[in-house]
Amino acid sequence: MEKYRFKPKSRIREFIGEKFIALNALAALIGILLIFIFIFKEAVPIFTDREVQEEASLSKMLYKQVYYEGREPKWSWQPISTVPKYSLLPLFLGTIKAAIVAMLFAVPLAVGAAIYTSEFASRRMREFIKPIIELLAGLPSVVLGFFALVVLATVLQKSFGFTFRLNAINAGVALGIAVIPIIFTVAEDAMNAVPKSLRDAAIALGANPWQVSFTMVLPAALPGIAAGVVLGFGRAIGETMIVLMASGNAAIISARFTESIRTFSATIAAELAEVVFGSPHYNVLFFIGTLLFIFTFVINLGGDFILNRLKERLQGKS
């Protein structure tokens, strides 16, 4: 009897157990799906409800509007007003500006650090640097934001004479600090994943360490580095607390990086808590949430895609 303990009654148990574990695995996926459905559902009235559309239709969010008779048409985000204005363009511009600065700041530093630790650093040095950079990822963004608000803004203003203390550069640099560990980790992994046989071949051909790194390892790992950059970009777009505190949150249309910006994520964080439930403003905030969700989802998907392609290539599957 003992021998057949798992048969035949336990077939069912096995089946249930397996499905249960599968369900656990699916839970995250279902969670994301439900979250997306919920967010999108709250944004739907923008497309269906006449009354909401009068205040905030898709075209009103995209194009210049004449809000008061006899005044110039403009893009404006002023949801609490006698004439509520829901132009998304200033917010979009702010989001992109912050992310661009973050990338300009973070990519050279993170990639440089990755090249150094994976190619040139001694073992001890690597064991020292890697955890420290990765520790940055654990830094709460509210702490980084506060640092940018109080310290970094003053330093930048004193050094470069900015008119506006809180601006896209200040927020972007702080964002960059948050993004560095992401890019660094992925890029470093990609370089380490370059097969030893390739390096050995290069060395055998008489290449010095610089030549090995820059003509051999770097090109081979480039897709991985690109994936890191893309994932970092995704984080820079979605990051909230840092921009909320360090950017000044003024929704303006301007190409200058020395002026204040307002991002999608900071707008949601700042306004959702007190918005009238079910109002057009509420719907618009959820619409912004949907946009952010789609942006970051697509960006992360792209990053993963590049990463998988790289793995296949390095393993000689394609």
Add this chain to the structure above:
Amino acid sequence: MKRLAIVVGLVLAAFSIALAGNITIKGSDTLVRLGQRWAEEYMKGNPGSVIQVSGGGSGTGIAALINGTTDICQSSRPMKEREYKLAQDKGITPHEVAVALDGIAVFLNEKNPIAELTLTQLKGIYTGVITNWKEVGGADRRIILYGRENNSGTYAFFKEHVLNEEDYADQTQTLPGTAAVVNAVSKDEWGIGYGGIAWAKGVKDCAVKKDDTSQAVLPTMETVSGGSYPISRELYWYFNGVPTGELKALVNWALSPEGQKVAEEVDYIPLPKDVAEKNMIE
């Protein structure tokens, strides 16, 4: 938690004392916190009574009063003519009692030579018509605007009282909380900000003139409660008719020195003693 406590209290009391007074308070989001504190303190002293406080905005509260679904409406503005008329049509006679005061200070950097501004100048500055300090008699420097997020009562109050409901300039940088505004202005020589009274640390309060000819007044507890500081307002409770019984006891307690001290604890400004006494229901 506090609201939960109130609800739990409500349920318990409903079981124990069938005759207990059950009071609902609804309205202004600016006043929710104060209403809740008052309710808690009052219930501590009067275990038999049950008070439920909720927000939603002054307009919501007034609508609830007109529809007869609340006993007390909290409002951060006086009722409008139109609302009085609506109430009359429904057989409601609103009775207004000012219960506390609220004021907003304008902050400037300590290095800024400007010390006083008129309400008109402030409006010009915050709507973006005046963009340079020299236009108000200061240095030839760009004015850097700081304000609160649009979900804050302070934002709405300033917009209403100083900007006459016009929009803030798009360039206004909004920060989470008065502390952040004060911090920003303290570090920005050409900055200007606004926020609650008695917050100015590391920045200076700007004296405000009602118009060109009137005297400049600094925001203090005294000038606000004395009525001379221009950016201040009364906060009201509205009842249906002159309150009696439990309602009367509650409003008189809120106006008592004890109730006014609670208001001060949660950063509102107490009414001057004589006004508070005058406002009490006989």
